[in-house]
Amino acid sequence: MNLIKNILNQKTPFEQDSKFRSKDFLEEMKNLMEHHYENSEEFRNIIINNEYVLTSNKLEELPFIPTRLFKLLDLKSISESEIFKVMTSSGTSGQSVSKIFLDRSSASIQTKVLNHIVKSCLGKKRKDMLIIDSEETIKDRKKFSARTAGILGFSSFGRNHTYALDKDLELNLEKVQDFISSSNKNPIVIFGFTFMIWKNFFLKIQSENFNVCFPKNSILLHGGGWKKLHSEQVDNELFKESLKKIGINYVFDYYGMIEQTGSIFIECSQGYLHCSDYSEVIIRNSQTLQPLAFNQEGIIQVLSLLPTSYPGNSLLTEDLGMILGEDDCKCGKKGKYFIISGRMKESEIRGCGDTRVI
Secondary structure, X not given: OXXXXXXXXXXXXXXXXXXXXXXXXXXXXXXXXXXXXXXXXXXXXHHHXXXXXXXXXXXXXXXXXXXXXXXXXXXXXOXXXXXXXXXXXXXXXXXXXXXXXXXXXXXXXXXXXXXXXXXXHHOOOOEEEEEEEEHHHHOOOOOOEHHHHHHHHHHOOEEEEEEEEOOOOOEOHHHHHHHHHXXXXXXXXXXEEHHHHHHHHHHHHHHOOOXXXXXXXXXXXXXXXXXXXXXXXXXXXXXXXXXXXXXXOEEEEEEOOHHHOOOOEEEOOOOOEEOOOXXXXXXXXXXXOOEOOOXXXXXXXXXXXXXXXXXXXXXXXXXXXXXXXXXXXXXXXXXXXXXXXXXXXXXXXXXXXXXXXX
């Protein structure tokens, strides 16, 4: 926890180089592993039954668990009385969802860290914010989904919030145009989930030939939903070029998951996702799960200093990607920078998720 406080006191969360990861970050990760081993029976069973070793001098040798285990088990390192909030992933009909258990301390740290990371992109001064979603999404706080958490978390970085979609997720053009007019040509922030921005917002504007142009230097921050766009042959470059047509020249993607809320990976000016000082990424071979060198595609493993109320510090995702470098990105940020190349096929997912838990 002291390490997180030290990073929060930094001017930006992208100041530490590889030496930090191999020393301070590693030691804190080992402490967190011990904490969860002592306080989570489910995590302890995973470690024992898989003969994992909690202590190592290398990050890539520490235990990791598949994100899908959060759909199968109630993984937590706190008592029932300490549970402050339960977050759930956005599962489609018939699918199980992940459940993430937070105490007050964990929820507070997630908020502070998210604030630190996002302000490095948007700046400290809050701007008027257009949210590409319906206000109905956040009204039922009992259903605290990943989408709800995202809107509530990122809305704190804007002011005068306006929701662009109605309850049926249809674009309210008049509302959007009034919002743009009220900005008096000052830059604004647009936030939303990638697929909804494309389908419910941009394509609607394009198909109806609506006259929409955002103020100069407006910023769009978006994340999630790339799987659906890839099936429609829409990549990051096309996405950005399309949004320029309506005056949005600064577009930043972010990569994150409800299992590690707060420690997101945000896109830099060069178009790469960056590890912050709160996080790390490792790429593993999809067959052997051995760590891979830079510029080799494999399964993305994400590590975070944040989770203390549940054992989510070292997770094997179902996403594919590759690390392009470390400490030498032209944007000036330290740490590893990487790209996401897609999702694993269902057969591959079953193969890498075979962690014995009984």
